[in-house]
Amino acid sequence: MDHKEIYNEYLSKVEKKIAETVHLDEPKQLYEPLKYIMTGGGKRIRPVLTMISTAAFAADPNAAINSAVAIELLHNFTLVHDDIMDQSPMRRGKPTVHSKWDEPVAILLGDVMVGWGYSLLPKSSDHPRADQIRDEFTKGLIEVCEGQAYDMQYNEKKDITLVDYFTMIEKKTAKLLETCGVIGSHIAEAPDEEVEIIRKFCYNLGIGFQIQDDLLDIVADQSKLGKKIGLDLLEGKKTFLILTLKNRAKSPEALILLEEFFVNNGLPESKISKMASMMNEHGVFKIAREKSNNFFEAAKNELHKLNNKETGMLLWLLDTIRSRNH
Amino acid sequence: MDHKEIYNEYLSKVEKKIAETVHLDEPKQLYEPLKYIMTGGGKRIRPVLTMISTAAFAADPNAAINSAVAIELLHNFTLVHDDIMDQSPMRRGKPTVHSKWDEPVAILLGDVMVGWGYSLLPKSSDHPRADQIRDEFTKGLIEVCEGQAYDMQYNEKKDITLVDYFTMIEKKTAKLLETCGVIGSHIAEAPDEEVEIIRKFCYNLGIGFQIQDDLLDIVADQSKLGKKIGLDLLEGKKTFLILTLKNRAKSPEALILLEEFFVNNGLPESKISKMASMMNEHGVFKIAREKSNNFFEAAKNELHKLNNKETGMLLWLLDTIRSRNH
Numbered sequence: 328m329d330h331k332e333i334y335n336e337y338l339s340k341v342e343k344k345i346a347e348t349v350h351l352d353e354p355k356q357l358y359e360p361l362k363y364i365m366t367g368g369g370k371r372i373r374p375v376l377t378m379i380s381t382a383a384f385a386a387d388p389n390a391a392i393n394s395a396v397a398i399e400l401l402h403n404f405t406l407v408h409d410d411i412m413d414q415s416p417m418r419r420g421k422p423t424v425h426s427k428w429d430e431p432v433a434i435l436l437g438d439v440m441v442g443w444g445y446s447l448l449p450k451s452s453d454h455p456r457a458d459q460i461r462d463e464f465t466k467g468l469i470e471v472c473e474g475q476a477y478d479m480q481y482n483e484k485k486d487i488t489l490v491d492y493f494t495m496i497e498k499k500t501a502k503l504l505e506t507c508g509v510i511g512s513h514i515a516e517a518p519d520e521e522v523e524i525i526r527k528f529c530y531n532l533g534i535g536f537q538i539q540d541d542l543l544d545i546v547a548d549q550s551k552l553g554k555k556i557g558l559d560l561l562e563g564k565k566t567f568l569i570l571t572l573k574n575r576a577k578s579p580e581a582l583i584l585l586e587e588f589f590v591n592n593g594l595p596e597s598k599i600s601k602m603a604s605m606m607n608e609h610g611v612f613k614i615a616r617e618k619s620n621n622f623f624e625a626a627k628n629e630l631h632k633l634n635n636k637e638t639g640m641l642l643w644l645l646d647t648i649r650s651r652n653h
Numbered sequence: 654m655d656h657k658e659i660y661n662e663y664l665s666k667v668e669k670k671i672a673e674t675v676h677l678d679e680p681k682q683l684y685e686p687l688k689y690i691m692t693g694g695g696k697r698i699r700p701v702l703t704m705i706s707t708a709a710f711a712a713d714p715n716a717a718i719n720s721a722v723a724i725e726l727l728h729n730f731t732l733v734h735d736d737i738m739d740q741s742p743m744r745r746g747k748p749t750v751h752s753k754w755d756e757p758v759a760i761l762l763g764d765v766m767v768g769w770g771y772s773l774l775p776k777s778s779d780h781p782r783a784d785q786i787r788d789e790f791t792k793g794l795i796e797v798c799e800g801q802a803y804d805m806q807y808n809e810k811k812d813i814t815l816v817d818y819f820t821m822i823e824k825k826t827a828k829l830l831e832t833c834g835v836i837g838s839h840i841a842e843a844p845d846e847e848v849e850i851i852r853k854f855c856y857n858l859g860i861g862f863q864i865q866d867d868l869l870d871i872v873a874d875q876s877k878l879g880k881k882i883g884l885d886l887l888e889g890k891k892t893f894l895i896l897t898l899k900n901r902a903k904s905p906e907a908l909i910l911l912e913e914f915f916v917n918n919g920l921p922e923s924k925i926s927k928m929a930s931m932m933n934e935h936g937v938f939k940i941a942r943e944k945s946n947n948f949f950e951a952a953k954n955e956l957h958k959l960n961n962k963e964t965g966m967l968l969w970l971l972d973t974i975r976s977r978n979h
Contacts, residue, residue: 357802408764412757431738431805434760435798438734441767442795450784451777458776461787469768472761476683479757 330643334375337388341374342366344396348443360424360436361443364403367421372644373507374399379640380511380525383633391514393447394460398507400444401464405471405503408437412479441468449514456513463513467506474499485589487565489574493534501533521633528629528641535622536648541566542615545603547653560602563593567618568611575609623649656969660701663714667700668692670722674769686750686762687769690729693745698970699833700725705966706837706851709959717840719773720786724833726770727790731797731829733763738805767794775840782839789839793832800825811915813891815900819860827859847959854955854967861948862974867892868941871929873979886928889919893944894937901935949975 328336349365351358374395378388409415410423411433417423425433448464451457477495481487508529512522544559545568559566573585584602588594594602606612626645630638654662675691677684700721704714735741736749737759743749751759774790777783803821807813834855838848870885871894885892899911910928914920920928932938952971956964 354799354802354806356806357799404764408760412760430756432802434734434738434763435802435805437760437764438730438767439795439798439802441764442791442798445771445787445791446795450788452784458778458783461771462776465768465771469765469772472765472768473680473683476680476758476761476765479761480680480682 330640333379333640334644337375337378338371340389340392341371341378341395341399344392345399348396348400348447356428356432357435357439360428360432361440363427364407364424364436365400367419369419371399372648373402373503376504376507376529376641376644377511377514379644380508381515383525383636383638383641384512384515384517384521385637386515391511394449394464394510394514395507397444397447397464398467398503398510400440400447401468401471401506402503404437404440404444405475407433407440409475412475454514456516460510460513463506463509467503470498470502474502481565482563482592487570489567489570492565492567492570496534496537497530500537501530504529504533504536521636524629524632528626531622531626531629532645532648535619535626538567538615538619538622539649539651541568542612542619543651543653544568545606546612557596557599557603560588560594560599561596563588563591567615568606571611571614572606572609575611576605581605581609620649656966659705659966660970663701663704664697666715666718667697667704667721667725670718671725674722674726674773682754682758683761683765686754686758687766689753690733690750690762691726693747695745697725698974699728699829702830702833702855702967702970703837703840705970706834707841709851709962709964709967710838710841710843710847711963712841717837720775720790720836720840721833723770723773723790724793724829724836726766726773727794727797727832728829730763730766730770731801733759733766735801738801780840782842786836786839789832789835793829796824796828800828807891808889808918813896815893815896818891818893818896822860822863823856826863827856830855830859830862847962850955850958854952857948857952857955858971858974861945861952864893864941864945864948865975865977867894868938868945869977869979870894871932872938883922883925883929886914886920886925887922889914889917893941894932897937897940898932898935901937902931907931907935946975 345365349358349362351361374392377395377398378391381391382388406418407424410418411425411430415423416426421427423433424436445461445464448461449457454460474495474497477491478499481491481495505526508525509522512525517525541559544566545557547556555561560569569585569588572581573589576582576585584594584598584605587598588602623645627642630641630645671691675684675688677687700718703721703724704717707717708714732744733750736744737751737756741749742752747753749759750762771787771790774787775783780786800821800823803817804825807817807821831852834851835848838851843851867885870892871883873882881887886895895911895914898907899915902908902911910920910924910931913924914928949971953968956967956971
C-alpha cells in the first residue's frame, strides 16, 4: 500500500470507532448534536497523526484508536465552543451546532465531549503509560483553552507583537498536535527521548501549518478555500501576515491602512485587496512562506533524529500538509 | 472537637488548597474569573463530603484534598455554564461570570476548570485506585451534562412525569454527590461493597436534598433564602411539587392553574400565592416533606450498614442538611 492508502485505511478505522462512540440515544438534546458534529467528515488529521505516531515505533496502530478518537473529540469540542464565541454560523459548509440548535445545546455538547474523550483513554490496568497519556490529554485541554483566551484577549488589544502571536498559536494550534504525537508514541511505549522528538516534530508541524493557514487566508484559490478570501482581515485577526507588515511598514499609506485595521479591529471588504497588495509589496507573503517552510523543515529534521524508525507516514503527512494550496 | 469544628477545619483546608490551585496569572482573561468564581466562598459541601468519606474509613482526610478540590472545580464549572444557559445574572449574591465578563469568557472558564480538575486527580503511581477515581470523575462529568440536558429538554416538554423528574435529578444533583463519596472512600481504599454503601448514602442524600430544595423554593423564610420565593414557579421548572400536584389535582380551579403553568412555562408573580395555597390544600408540601425525609432516612440506613466505621461526620452532615430551612 502507498501512503495515501495507509492514510485512508487509518481514516476508515477512525470513522468506524467514532460511529461506535457516538451511538448514544438519550438525552436526545445532547446526543443528536454529538452525532451531527462527529460524523460530519473531515480530514481527521489528529487521530490519524496519533495512529501513525504509534506505528512509527513498529507498534500496532490499532492500539491507539481509542486515544485517537479521544483527541478528535477534544478537537471537535474546541470547535463547537469556539464557534459560539466567534458567533460563526457555518463550519465545513454546514451550520454550526449553536446555529442549528442553540447556544445552551452547543455549550453542553462541548462539555460532554470532554467527558467522553477522557472515558476513551487507557486505564493503568490497560497500559503502562496510562498516567502520561492522561496527563498529556489534560495539558492539551488546558492549553487549548489558554490559547483561545489569548486569541480573545488579542481581539481587544491593539499592541500585539509576533511574540504574543507565537504564544497564542503554540497553545491554540500546535499543542493539540503535540498531544497526538506524544500520546501515539506513548501507546507504542517509545523511549522518553524519542517521545520528545515526536513532540518537537508535531510542534514544528503545527506552527508551520498555522503560518501557512494565515497565508492561505489571502493567497489561496478562492474556489477551493471554502470560505471568503481575506476573512482574517475582515475579522481583525492578528495573524502572522499583519504583524509582519506592522514590523516592516514605513510608508504613510501602509501605516494609515494598518492603523485602520488595528483601530477598527478589521477592514471593510473594499480594502482587502489594497491590504493584500501592500503585504505583497513589503515581501510579507514571501516571509510567511519562508517562515512556515522553516518550521516544516525543522519538523523534518526532528524525524531524521529517529534512526531506524518507520517515519515514512509522518514524513508523507508533513509533505501533504506542506503542499496544500487551500 | 465537635462536628461543626471538624467541618470548619476541613473547610479551611479546602479553601487553602483552592487558593493555591487558582493562583495562576496568564492569560488574565481566563484566570481572573477563575479566582473570582473559586474564591467566592460557599459551604463547600462537596469537597468536605469527599474528605469525610475518606475519614470514615480511618484514613487521613488530607490524602483526599486534591480530589476534593477537583470535584469542587467540576461543580463550579457546571454552575458557570448553567448560569449562561439559564441567563442567570446573579449567583450567591454576586454577578455571574458571564454577566461580569461575557459569555465567551464564561464558556472558556468552565472548560479550563474541567482540565484543572483532572490535573488534581491522583496518578496510578500515587494511588492504587487512581483508575477508579478518574472513572468516577469522568462519569460525574458526563452525567451532570446529561442531567442538565434533560432539564433543558423538560423546559420545552409539557408532559413531564415524576419518573422523568427522578431521571433528571439523579444525574443533575445526586450524581456529583455520589462522586464525592465514592472518590473519598476510594482514597481510603475502602472495600468495594463499602464504597457502594457510601455511594447509596450520597445518592439518597442528593435526592432528599433536591426534593427539599424544591419545597424550600416555596415554603422557606424569604429573608434567609437569598432569592425570590416561588422562583421555580415563575421560571416554569418542573419540580417535585408541581408534578405531584399534577398527579393529584381534580378540581377545575386547580386544573386551570396547572394548565396555565404548563402551557406558558411558568406563572406570573400574581399567581404564585394562589398556586402555593393550591399545593397546600392538595397535601403537596406534606408529601414533599415526607418524600425527602424518606430519602434522608434511606441515607441514614446505609450508614448503619457500615459497622465500626467512623460515620459520625457523615451523619452530622446529613442532619445539618436535613434541618436547614432555607
